[in-house]
Amino acid sequence: MKPNIVLIMVDQMRADCLSIQDHPVVDTPNLDQLARDGVLFQNAYSSTPTCVPARATVLTGMSQTSTGRVGYQDQVPFNYEHTLPGELAQAGYHTQAVGKMHVYPARNLCGFHNVVLHDGYLHYNRNKSCNLESESFNHSGDDYLPWFKQQAGSQADLNDLGLDCNASTVARPWHLSEALHPTNWVVSESIDFLRRRDPSKPFFLKMSFVRPHPPFDPPQVFFDMYKDLDLPDPAIGDWAELEDPEQNGLNPVTLKGNVPRNRFKRAQAAYYALITHIDYQIGRFMQTMAEYGVMNNTVILFVSDHGELLGDHNLFRKALPYEGSANVPFILSDPGNVLKLKKNQSIEEVVELRDIMPTILDAANVEIPRSVDGMSVLPLCTGEKAKWREYIHGEHAYGASSHQFLTNGKEKYIWYSQSGEEQLFNLLKDPSETINLVNNPEYIDRLVFWREILIRELHGREEGYTDGKRLIAGKKAKSTLEHLLVSVKETAYN
Template identity: 70%
Template sequence: MKPNVLLIMVDQMRADCLSILDHPVVDTPNLDQLARDGVLFENAYSATPSCVPARASVLTGMSQASTGRVGYQDKVPWNYEHTLAGEFTNADYHTQAIGKMHVYPTRNLTGFHNVVLHDGYMHYSRFKHNTKTIESQEYTDDYLNWLRGKTGQADLIDLGLDCNSSTVTRPWHLAEELHPTNWVTTESIDFLRRRDPTKPFFLNMSYVRPHPPFDPPQVFYDMYKDLELPDPSFGGWAETEDTSGEGMSPVTAKGLVPKMRLKRAQAAYYALITHIDHQIGRFLNAMQEFGVYHNTVILFASDHGELLGDHNLFRKSLPYEGSAKVPFILADPGNNLGLKENSRVDKAVEMRDIMPTLLDAADIGIPDTVDGKSVMPLCKDGEDMPWREYIHGEHAFGEKSFHYITDGKEKYIWFSQNGEEQFFDLENDPQEMTNLLKVVDYQERIEKRRNQLVKELEGREEGYSDGKSLIAGRTPKPTLRFVFE
């Protein structure tokens, strides 16, 4: 029988928040073990770092230019010919998704046999004044209905925390087993019980956390709240003033946040990650009990990161490492695929590589629509094989709309509305403290990356490039026109 395949997705986890990468405080023993059982990718990126476009690339293997999702926009139908789950289903796998999907319509199966859904807040389905009954969260969200069945009246907003606040926190107020993180694990264990034993399975466990609200169970918050936490990175180019007091908002994306509020948010964020890690450990134990652990390929990744105060910035959707760089681990506990266990790869990989990698691991054909590449050869041959020269990332984000080019060792950023540029030497400056744009010794490298972006954007409908130079000030679009056609 072919191997089982497990995709563990988390939401908004920074790449550096792994203890195996020597984070000064974060503890992730189970993820560390997955890395020891496989390969840890040190330069994995979310090309379009927010939930909708990143997950479109995960579920289709396509670049953002091919999915048409180059920013965040809800309620755009998902009509793709080939999907990750669909290919596994067609290959006679039993397919199941549990947790966050963030597709539209909300109950779109995207190729899975079944979806047990918790998307988090999902604004359009929470706003009762403009929601159609069929799309209301009460009808679409399985976790919310389960929670109300357990408690009577509990709701997602009982803690008073917003779904996009990266600065305000409060520990979970109910029993730990009622937390959405535990629920994803509980439902996944139940899938092991009721799956078809005559078929291999493809399971997508998709946790909403550590995306806000920052609501870890008290026991995990207590692990971090009294520790000396690392200060956020602060580059010489970053804004130092906040005359409007934007940092005081509970849902700020930038600004000067009160010091103790920020420290509590850091503690809660790290606590949510360790909570997820323990729940992953719980599921790995269950896999051993059901006899499937050693015949399952496991890929762990996040859709994007969290800035968490770096450069006085918060949340995601920006090109900096805290937002765009993500954890990415491919594990093979049974050592069936011939991976170089307990190894690391520094080649640049991204969300679109997940689909071809997992299909390759299961010896399933990769559709022609896929733009990504299987990382399996990197896990066997490592640095000796050719690989892509760079990743092109972008996000329509109002006046801060941007494009970036990176190979994980250096990064060129172009802000499309005002033409501002930045260049970082990530090997010597991984925290992006110094913008090298005006440094003479880097001009050749900057020009090379700028020209790569010119070619990437040539012919795009926004008009950002004429094939010879970049053109600032064009209107950004979160979704390209062809998606609606």
């Protein structure tokens, strides 16, 4: 029988927030064990590091240019011919998603047999001014919210704590029973799937957490683990803006600025606490898998859609190309030795979210569609000599901060498409990206090397970023490429 597959996906978790990565304070015992039972990828990236484009890549195995999502844009339909759950379902898997999907329409199955949905507090889903029946508003079919109101009282709501869904600098503990927290709910629903799955089929379960994405609301016991610790200061580059004359740091949903120190330290503690809370709940799920006798025939892949800058370079949230935002945890675990991996190893090759679909299909011995741009990481994990990519190309339409980036895990080149600003970092010597080497004469050859690669990557793009000979700054960035919009219109017309 084919192995069961569990894809554990968290939202907005930095790659360095694992105790097995020697983080100075974060404790993740269960994730550490998953890594010991498998392979930890040091240089895993989200090429377009926000929720919507990242999740499109996970579902399809396609690059951001192939999905057409090169920035964040809600309410663009997900109409892809080949998806990871769809291919597994056709191959005889019982497929189930629990938790966050962040697709459109919200109840789009995307190839799953069933979805038990909680997307969090998405503004476009909760805009009551657009809903004539706001009193019966159903959070776009969200399954957690009615359950939460039933358990906590009809007047209870997700915003009772006074925290916005993108408030990266404001935090307070969860005010109700831990059992009612959305993190616990995702695991409870996943456990229930183990009870009611079709035992004659292998299963594919996507267990998708909204946290540690804001709101920063860990249960009190986890907040207490970190609130009094000496937490590490964020990295500040020699290129970072140190002054904040407009006091942007006082905005609870700020993207940059000087945040009051005590407020920042509470947010930092809460962020770490949410990660440990998830870790403990993953431990709860692992115990249940053992009780159901499926642990030793299950392959587990743990990943985040993107990271969190958490004050690095006086920046917050995600979308930008720096390590805190774009570098993500990526663990392939094989407790029962189904895949014959060389366990407890760390791999340096650069991988990306597009590699998840081909890896899982390879593990399940299912044919990989030609539409997939990613590569299975299994040859890297089993000691085979595998030809691997030399770099990944990432980008994000982001207003004045729209950018393109290239990295091989050892160096990173960034080009801000609106201003033409360039940055170059030696990640081996400077993993926190504190020294911009663009003006260092010793690195001029590397700067030219990376610039020429980016010109090749962008040649022919509809935005007009290059004429094939040079990069052209100031061209309007798009969040969604035309080929996706045309596809959506054609689908709607047909």
